[in-house]
Amino acid sequence: TIVLANIAATSLSMAVGAASPSTAVANVVGSIAAMVQVLFGGFLLSRSNVAASTAWLFKLSYVNYAFEALMMNEFHGVKDFAFTSYTKPPVSIKVDGDVVLETFGFPTSGLQSAAMSLVAMSCAFL
Numbered sequence: 592t593i594v595l596a597n598i599a600a601t602s603l604s605m606a607v608g609a610a611s612p613s614t615a616v617a618n619v620v621g622s623i624a625a626m627v628q629v630l631f632g633g634f635l636l637s638r639s640n641v642a643a644s645t646a647w648l649f650k651l652s653y654v655n656y657a658f659e660a661l662m663m664n665e666f667h668g669v670k671d672f673a674f675t676s677y678t679k680p681p682v683s684i685k686v687d688g689d690v691v692l693e694t695f696g697f698p699t700s701g702l703q704s705a706a707m708s709l710v711a712m713s714c715a716f717l
Contacts, residue, residue: 592664595709596657602716603628603653633658638696653712659697660705666691667699 604621611617630636632654649655669688676682689699
């Protein structure tokens, strides 16, 4: 997943560089594209907290698909995931991994579709 996200980022950067008339324009456009990708990647903004008019930008973010795949790999199918507080005394809460995914707006299955989306975006940028 990390490699596919890296390939997608490289492809986007190469496409921006090839389409830009100068290096200054390429730097500005590439920086804005990278910021949009990270902003709608899923760890700065949650899908459940954005307006419907901008929710479609999550589908255009390769960072979103990479983060989605990593989250599914980490949490899907895990039983009794423990969140521990830093309070005195510490409080531990047992949660199902799929509940964590649903809370943050990620699907509970579809790791292969996220990987295929990264491959498709890499090919589209080239």
